[in-house]
Amino acid sequence: MxxxxxxxxxxxxxxxxxxxxxxxxxxxxxxxxxxxxxxxxxxxxxxxxxxxxxxxxxxxxxxxxxxxxxxxxxxxxxxxxxxxxxxxxxxxxxxxxxxxxxxxxxxxxxxxxxxxxxxxxxxxxxxxxxxxxxxxxxxxxxxxxxxxxxTRLLFFNKKLFAKAGVTKAPESWDELQAAAIKLKAAGVKIPYGLPLGPEEAPAETMMWMLAGGGGYTDKNGAYTIDSAENVKAFEWVRDELVGKDLVGPNDPGRTNRQDVFDAFGAGDVGMLNGHPTLIQQAKAKGLDFDMTPLPGIKGKARSTMGxxxxxxxxxxxxxxxxxxxxxxxxxxxxxxxxxxxxxxxxxxxxxxxxxxxxxxxxxxxxxxxxxxxxxxxYPADKVSWAKVSVAIKEKIGAVVRKGGDPASVLSEIQRLADATENADG
The missing domain is CATH 3.40.190.10 (Periplasmic binding protein-like II)
Structure with missing residues (x-):
């Protein structure tokens, strides 16, 4: 495509x-x-x-x-x-x-x-x-x-939710995990689609950061990639989603956005973060789906990604x-x-x-x-963002693997971002 x-x-x-x-x-x-x-x-x-x-x-x-x-x-x-x-x-x-x-x-x-x-x-x-x-x-x-x-919303397969006994769209991470556990028990191949592969890793990364109360930058535009909120967000994803085998059989760090979109259209994904073009793709496959605001750490995410x-x-x-x-x-x-x-x-x-x-x-x-x-x-106003985006694509998948160290990986990207920003400045 x-x-x-x-x-x-x-x-x-x-x-x-x-x-x-x-x-x-x-x-x-x-x-x-x-x-x-x-x-x-x-x-x-x-x-x-x-x-x-x-x-x-x-x-x-x-x-x-x-x-x-x-x-x-x-x-x-x-x-x-x-x-x-x-x-x-x-x-x-x-x-x-x-x-x-x-x-x-x-x-x-x-x-x-x-x-x-x-x-x-x-x-x-x-x-x-x-x-x-x-x-x-x-x-x-x-x-x-x-x-x-x-912007982005959480898409979910209504037929798979009904099969798994999930009666409402998740609004918090705990509810998302609970739904994923039920989907897995019902035999759903990919309860939650987690694309952290190079195609669009910066997007999925940013959505989890925002949902956890963090983000790429603060209100003054300074990089905050290794903030405590961001580290905590990816520790949760590592332990509570990937660690509990709720993201399917493939390595999220090698899974691209379109891979997950295609699997959703095939009826193999319970839920995933998606953008408007997924509507057309899902309807073309005859999928019965719905959309809801992104779940956050304690309730609906305070902000979505644009x-x-x-x-x-x-x-x-x-x-x-x-x-x-x-x-x-x-x-x-x-x-x-x-x-x-x-x-x-x-x-x-x-x-x-x-x-x-x-x-x-x-x-x-x-x-x-x-x-x-x-x-x-995205902090697209920063000349440094292009290089930072590449680093995220290359490195972020490692944070959710078994034994992955979000604090170390995010700090490495933060150092690169700061150095690039200072050089550009």
Missing amino acids: QRRRFLGLTAAGAATAALAPALTACGSSGPGGSKHLKLVAADYGDKKDNSSKKYWDSLARDYESKNKGIKIDVEVYSWTEVDKKVADMVAAGKAPDIAQIGAYADFAAAGKLYPADQLLSIPTQADFISSIAAAGEVHRVQYGLPFVAS VADWMMAFKQNNNRDSIGPFLDFVYSRDNVLSFTGQYNLLPVTTAASGAMHDDRAHGELWPFLDQLQDASF
């Missing part, structure tokens, strides 16, 4: 990617003096028929028909390659005018991006949901324009005056709804969110949408 699993940070440090040997120029003037803008975007589709290329091509042609002299050249790549494609272009001095990818902070820190207030009209900039817009800031200046978003993908505009070709009006068009209510509705994602603007909430056709997304304003996001 090309669809991203969903919206976890994939860039491993875009500014450090290898150079591409030969790339076409961007933002040039075309025949008759027409202005060409180059847009590079990620593909949210899982097959050719629903590729994001269709959306962007249609949007570009619509904009061109209303703005003579502007030509939008569109390139769309899978999530496995789009971040590196853009990094290669930038490193080779061939930056696109606009990129819609997974990370912006390293480009912003290098002075390569326009700030939002130099691009967008005041109404467009003010329409972003504030919690998401804040995640696009570096030193309190917004460079990352959120494009689409996601994730955003980013739009950004590069300075290299000096096309600010052309880029800004196009982005205003991209973020118009109807265009935002068109994209998010197609891929079951959450809009990042107040106008589109309100419209989605007023439309019963999007009712399944309302529980995710309700959490968006107060969700906690």
Whole structure:
């Protein structure tokens, strides 16, 4: 599948990617003096028929028909390659005018991006949901324009719950464990799906941290990866879920998000943390499922995880005056709804969110949408986050294995985060 699993940070440090040997120029003037803008975007589709290329091509042609002299050249790549494609272009001095990818902070820190207030009209900039817009800031200046978003809920298989005699969705970790024990006793292969493999380990990690009262950073933005709350959370997961054989036969540290999603669709998983695209996948399999807020250490988690993908505009070709009006068009209510509705994602603007909430056709997304304003996001504003994310993918699985030492592993990641942050600072 090309669809991203969903919206976890994939860039491993875009500014450090290898150079591409030969790339076409961007933002040039075309025949008759027409202005060409180059847009590079990620593909949210899982097959050719629903590729994001269709959306962007249609949007570009619509904009061109209303703005003579502007030509939008569109390139769309899978999530496995789009971040590196853009990094290669930038490193080779061939930056696109606009990129819609997974990370912006390293480009912003290098002075390569326009700030939002130099691009967008005041109404467009003010329409972003504030919690998401804040995640696009570096030193309190917004460079990352959120494009689409996601929050997380606990999904559970209603048929398996009934078979196991679980009568209510769990609200606390003790209730989650009790449900998992009953599911195991009823013969469910994977009572709780725990994907701590490299595909999206930072997401599952963050959800457990938040549910335990911790997180990646404090309110001032300083890393708190090895906090007492985070250590306690993973000691609980190690001892009370993995240690009691409640996560299935496979090593969680080698289990990817899509592996668990596929198993859920096959009816082998009792419950798991999921994002909106799991709705489509589960319905396609005819699964009878429901969703509930993430359980926390003593009750419902105080915060869920929010994730955003980013739009950004590069300075290299000096096309600010052309880029800004196009982005205003991209973020118009109807265009935002068109994209998010197609891929079951959450809009990042107040106008589109309100419209989605007023439309019963999007009712399944309302529980995710309700959490968006107060969700906690990856520290994507930190240039260091790309390297920290890679370290989490490589190391976090070890904390839940037999004999695993959460305090030691989290402290190792914390030291790397601090060192990287200090070097970047």
